[in-house]
Amino acid sequence: MPKVVFIEANGTVHEVVASAGTSLMQAAVSHMVPGIEGDCGGLCACATCHVYVPDEWQAKCSAAKELEQSILDFAFDVNENSRLACQIELGDDLDGITVTLPERQY
Amino acid sequence: MSFEAGDTVELLNELPEAFLAVTELGEVLFVNRALTALTGYDADDLVGKDISTLLPTPERRRVQVIEWFGRWANDPDSEQLRYLNLELLTRVGDTKLVSVRVSKHDIQDKPCFLVVLRDVTTQHETMAALRHAQLVTNRILAIGEDAILSVDSEQKLIYWNERAAQLFGYSESEIIGQPLSRLLPPNMSVDHSDLVTSFTAGKVASRMMGERGEIFGVHRDGRRIPLEASITKTTIDGQTVLSAQVRDITERKLREQALVASEARFRAIFEYAVEAMVLLSPDGRVLEINPAAKALLPDFEASKYFWELDWWHEQADPQVVQQSREGLRESVGRCLAGEVIRVRTHLGGTREVDFSMLPVNDADGRVVYIIAEARELNATGDHA
Numbered sequence: 001m002p003k004v005v006f007i008e009a010n011g012t013v014h015e016v017v018a019s020a021g022t023s024l025m026q027a028a029v030s031h032m033v034p035g036i037e038g039d040c041g042g043l044c045a046c047a048t049c050h051v052y053v054p055d056e057w058q059a060k061c062s063a064a065k066e067l068e069q070s071i072l073d074f075a076f077d078v079n080e081n082s083r084l085a086c087q088i089e090l091g092d093d094l095d096g097i098t099v100t101l102p103e104r105q106y
Numbered sequence: 107m108s109f110e111a112g113d114t115v116e117l118l119n120e121l122p123e124a125f126l127a128v129t130e131l132g133e134v135l136f137v138n139r140a141l142t143a144l145t146g147y148d149a150d151d152l153v154g155k156d157i158s159t160l161l162p163t164p165e166r167r168r169v170q171v172i173e174w175f176g177r178w179a180n181d182p183d184s185e186q187l188r189y190l191n192l193e194l195l196t197r198v199g200d201t202k203l204v205s206v207r208v209s210k211h212d213i214q215d216k217p218c219f220l221v222v223l224r225d226v227t228t229q230h231e232t233m234a235a236l237r238h239a240q241l242v243t244n245r246i247l248a249i250g251e252d253a254i255l256s257v258d259s260e261q262k263l264i265y266w267n268e269r270a271a272q273l274f275g276y277s278e279s280e281i282i283g284q285p286l287s288r289l290l291p292p293n294m295s296v297d298h299s300d301l302v303t304s305f306t307a308g309k310v311a312s313r314m315m316g317e318r319g320e321i322f323g324v325h326r327d328g329r330r331i332p333l334e335a336s337i338t339k340t341t342i343d344g345q346t347v348l349s350a351q352v353r354d355i356t357e358r359k360l361r362e363q364a365l366v367a368s369e370a371r372f373r374a375i376f377e378y379a380v381e382a383m384v385l386l387s388p389d390g391r392v393l394e395i396n397p398a399a400k401a402l403l404p405d406f407e408a409s410k411y412f413w414e415l416d417w418w419h420e421q422a423d424p425q426v427v428q429q430s431r432e433g434l435r436e437s438v439g440r441c442l443a444g445e446v447i448r449v450r451t452h453l454g455g456t457r458e459v460d461f462s463m464l465p466v467n468d469a470d471g472r473v474v475y476i477i478a479e480a481r482e483l484n485a486t487g488d489h490a
Contacts, residue, residue: 040189045187
């Protein structure tokens with residue numbers, strides 16, 4: 001049961017415990033973390049679960065595929081740490097992962 | 107094909123959806139009447155201009171519109187691309203959110219994109235407001251002091267808040283989809299299921315806590331939990347969802363039992379005390395009187411005030427009695443001011459009584475009760 005820390009753009013911290021095998025987006029939505037929408041339900045199709053994954057955790061996440069990279073075009077304030085949370089599957093190796101959220105998803 | 111005046115152009119102008127044609131390099135070739143209505147531009151303002159006049163690259167996003175037109179055109183039915191919207195800039199500088207459908211077609215030997223745009227601004231704002239309201243509501247429910255759960259028409263759990271998880275010992279992922287009967291004692295589940303069915307079919311929308319009396323739930327570890335519940339039903343499109351707010355009343359029952367035991371102990375002391383005892387309100391009204399006190403009052407009748415009780419011998423001098431009553435009344439007043447009183451009173455003949463009055467304070471130091479005791483003395487002044 002990996003622990004995940006979401007930090008909203010305003011600094012509010014949400015610490016949740018997720019089931020292994022679920023996505024980072026599902027963990028946020030099921031724990032009602034504001035600032036992650038997940039409109040498409042995890043299809044990598046809407047760019048509304050944009051998060052910033054810090055460098056130290058990037059290496060432990062599976063690399064972003066081409067589709068995710070292109071869909072990120074529609075996210076706001078994208079940078080080199082940007083990922084779509086629906087494309088990151090949680091496992092014990094990501095226990096303790098801390099991600100920050102952008103100011104807006106729409 | 108061209109966009110010179112003719113039947114085709116007339117047809118495109120009659121389309122209810124906004125439509126435009128643009129080259130692969132971004133030059134607008136044609137806009138229809140619905141698009142000019144949507145944007146406030148005249149067709150002449152747009153034809154020959156770059157598509158960025160209408161669909162600029164957003165300031166904080168990296169969407170290259172022409173590049174995305176190419177992707178949409180190559181995969182027009184993609185589920186993947188259905189959720190993406192563009193920002194349309196109107197003539198007066200407003201931004202509208204538009205969904206787009208794109209196909210590719212050669213016009214005068216030049217590959218072009220044919221684009222239908224639909225304004226989804228209102229729909230999007232409504233959805234965003236709903237999602238926001240839902241998030242706020244869900245967060246309130248999640249931190250509720252009471253357990254909240256919902257079941258579908260098959261009595262399978264579909265909602266479960268954090269307090270419910272604590273109360274019953276199942277996490278949300280373990281319990282969602284499970285039958286409600288899992289939370290009920292085995293001997294109750296059939297009856298309860300009938301009750302739920304009858305509530306679903308009935309005309310009452312909600313039943314509040316306390317209307318049904320006590321029920322029992324079962325914790326994961328098998329422990330029975332006394333509960334109180336409010337239930338409500340919502341039927342949408344023929345599907346009924348029943349929701350319950352459930353409160354664990356174990357603590358309350360323990361407190362009630364402790365109160366009953368405490369009352370019994372107090373009664374034992376009060377009722378069987380050798381001393382005559384009267385419990386008074388701060389203004390001297392009689393609240394309780396014990397049997398030993400009644401024994402001193404052979405003709406006891408419930409009286410309003412302590413000094414009105416008939417302590418005196420029937421042959422006592424009325425003037426003395428009156429003075430004694432006044433004395434007791436004054437003593438109650440002094441006791442209310444915090445003084446512990448001892449006063450000896452002649453009851454007539456050889457009878458005398460020692461009255462003592464003790465103020466009882468609450469946590470703030472206010473007198474809430476006065477305990478009056480009466481001890482009868484014989485003629486020599488000894489305790490009778």
